[in-house]
Amino acid sequence: MLISGWGQYPDAEAEILNPVSGDALQRNLQDEDAKSFIARGLGRSYGDSSLSSTVISTKYLNRFHSFDDETGILSCDAGVSLDDILDVFVPKGWFPTVTPGTRFVTVGGAIASDVHGKNHHNVGTFCDHVLSFRILIASGEIFNCSPSENRDLFLATCGGMGLTGVILDASIRLQKIESSFIEETTYKAANLKECLELFTEYRSATYSVAWIDCLKQGKELGRSLLMLGNHSEKGGYVDLKKATSSIPFNMPGFCLNKYSVGAFNSLYYGRVRAQIQERHVHYGPYFYPLDGIGNWTRLYGAKGFVQYQFVIPKDAGLEGMTCVLEKISQSGAGSFLSVLKVFGKGNDNLLSFPFEGYTLALDFKVSPRTFELLDQLDVIVHDYGGRIYLTKDARMSDRVFQKGYPEWEAFQSVRERYGAVGIFASLQSKRLGLDVEH
Amino acid sequence: MKKILIIGATSAIAEATARIFALRGDNLFLLARDQERLSVIANDLKVRGANDVHTWAYNASGQHDNETFFANAIEQLGGIDILFVAHGILPDQKSCEASVEHTLNAFEINATSVFAILTYFANIFEAQNHGSIAVISSVAGDRGRQSNYVYGAAKGAVSIFLQGLRHRLAKSGVQVLTIKPGFVDTPMTASFSKGALWAKPEQIARLIVRALDRKKSVVYTPWFWGGIMLIIRLVPDWIFHKTRL
Structure with missing residues (x-):
């Protein structure tokens, strides 16, 4: 059967084993010892x-x-x-x-x-x-x-x-937790520098993440919304009916371009009117906004998309991020969902992705131009001593990995x-x- | 908090349904052949919130004189509100065609054993004047087809039996629910390639619980199988015989 990861790229023929118990799985391994498994x-x-x-x-x-x-x-x-x-x-x-x-x-x-x-x-x-x-x-x-x-x-x-x-x-x-709800506070940041300063200022918040507009250049480079969250004591334990809208088919790939993404970004940024906005929000839409839209990856068209998430060390922060964002905005390749986050200290796991610094997650629809851009980003990330998240990767070279x-x-x-x-x-x-x- | 007895509790549909009962904090009694798998499932249901979970090993085929066994189970459970019968096998049609033994064995497990269970429990429910009997039949029982009529015959027999039982128990206020799933992606159907008509056990389970709550008589899961089977039943033989269904 033909399967793929969440980005629908790449795909591969695979035989799927569905063991019903650990014992069944042990037998599977013995049966097919010549093959490789994942x-x-x-x-x-x-x-x-x-x-x-x-x-x-x-x-x-x-x-x-x-x-x-x-x-x-x-x-x-x-x-x-x-x-x-x-x-x-x-x-x-x-x-x-x-x-x-x-x-x-x-x-x-x-x-x-x-x-x-x-x-x-x-x-x-x-x-x-x-x-x-x-x-x-x-x-x-x-x-x-x-x-x-x-x-x-x-x-x-x-x-x-x-x-x-x-x-x-x-x-x-x-x-x-004391309730199903999150107290969310959103801060508008006019550019990347402001955004990183806000992260530092509000580092005591339980949750923090920034949505970032990757198409802005110059003084507005890195225009973003920083969203902080803390578990709320109010509201009780409420089961929100899971939203179930769904993208029924693959959209034509050309629907996502720098104009549509630019329009979306302006609406999204403009939606937050005040400099600071506070909301009492259920954990569902707070943590899992995209889970409400089934098969949202179909927005990227039948060819699928690639995610690109990297981390660079803290001391490379503003300079490195600026360099990456300039590259992306110049390319005009619209990333629909661009998310910036500050990582704390890393751990001892041999291939774990996070270490202390800044991480940015981007996605692009699959095209030759995208792969060209990502190769260029690889060089910048490497120069600043960063790495790329294996869970999102579909194209990194062995050298970049090592x-x-x-x-x-x-x-x-x-x-x-x-x-x-x-x-x-x-x-x-x-x-x-x-x-x-x- | 309902008291629920499930027969064939290790089947994928039964387990998914039991998980919903568990979230509601019900009391569960699980019967199936494999005690080891039953205890794994029982632990899971307890973590999910089941008030209490009992398990006994039980083989539906062969012995039909289970009155004492069932009476003890009901006693342990402290009464019974819902009986859910979910055991069954999917026999290989071709090997049934070649073997009387295979054919009768499949009928024994899928139909005769269900009659035996229902004969006992019908009297219990009739006497207590409340409760629900839910049984998994199949769309395969709606019309005999060359590809699986041995399975279909047993499920058809179960559907007719339930229809009559529903008639009898209507005046006692007892719900008799016939569940007719279409294609369900379970370990029982692991060898089939799956298309758009296939449903997940979790989806079937939600529909079963909803049909129980709403006191339904017959439910196709998912609903569109009602339409599909209506058409399949109406197609005249001279056309039907040209198909490979």
Whole structure:
């Protein structure tokens, strides 16, 4: 069957295995030992990280094991989604400590991507709140991993893009909340400098993220809206009916151009009239605005789109970001959703993306011009000592990868130690030179 | 808080439905062949909010003299508000055509065992004058087709049985719900290639719970299968026989 990541680019033929239990999965591995596998949850990584000739779907590994309502520690299968966790635990007053911008990711996927959220500057990544997990490795053995037990495998698996084995289940820590609502404050920033200053000024906010208008140049370069959020005590636990509008088909690719994106950006920026706007908003639209629009990726047309997210160190901040934004606005390639965030300190995981600095996420529809632009951005990001997020990547070269992730050799040696090389592999790992093409 | 007994509780549709019951804080009693899988599911349902979850191993095929067994289950559950019958197999049509044993075995599991269960529970519900009996039949039971009439015959028999039971229990105020799913993407149908008509078990489960809440008699899940099957039933034989359905 033909599958792709969330960006609809690239696609690949794959045989999908749907094991109904850990035992069934062990048998799958033994049956097909000649092939290479990659685990796949809800397919929300954008590029080719969950593509392989044989894909292990975790859709039937989706059960909760236990929950301790004193400590907030939840044990569940790797295929349990944040959507499921939110439905069950928000009414009980608990919330994922770290959540990405979609609720349709699995716990296994969140570990493999070591995802981050709008509170990275305070609490770090998803894996910083993973107490332990069990992983099935190539030999068919199952290992318990935690920051103290089998630490090498833990550090390689957290953020390891599924390249060490298949995560079976995990224990994660949820945070206590007092209601389903967020107190959101939005600040207008006239340019990039102002935006970065606001980030620093309001670093005590639980959540912070900025939407940025990538088409503006000159004095307005980096015009943005900084959105801060804190969990509210008011409003009670309310289940908002999930919005279900949907993009029914692929839009013609030409619909997204610098004029339509420019018009959207002006409306979006202009929507916020006051310099400071405050809202009491449900967690759904606050954290997952796009989940309300099914198949929103179809806006980019049938060829799909690529996301590009990079981080550069703090000291390179204003200068590096300015350099990147100038390049993009000059190119006129409209990025519909451009999101800027300040990261806190990184962790010890070998391939985790975040480190202390500034991160920008952009998306572009697939075209030769886009790839040309991204190659140029790669050079700038590298010059400032940055790296590119593997979960969103579909096109980075092995050289760019190795420069961005200096621990890649340590990662590879853990994979060798646990027999993973060539067995757990994706189109991405082959492109990045971690596995060889057959 | 409802008291709900589920037979065939490890099936994908039954499990998805039980998750909705669990979120509502219901009391659940789960029966299925595989005790190990039952306990995994029971743990999950408890975390989701089920008030209490009991499990017993139970094999629907072979023995139909289960009165004491069911009576004990109802006692443990503290009464019964909903019986949900969801067990079944999808027999291979070709191997049934080649084997009397396969054909009768499939009918035994999909139909005879359901009759046995319903015969017992009908009397319980009739005597208590309230509650709901929900059974998974199938659109396959609406018209015999060459590709799966052994499965279809059993599901058709179940639908007729339920129709009669509904007639009988109407005066007792007991709901009898016939559930007719179309194509559902479950481990039972893992080998089929899936097109636009396929639904997820979670979607079927929501429709089942809604039909229970609204005291429906027959529900096609999703709804469009009602229209599809109406057409399939109306097509005259001389055209139907030219199809490969």
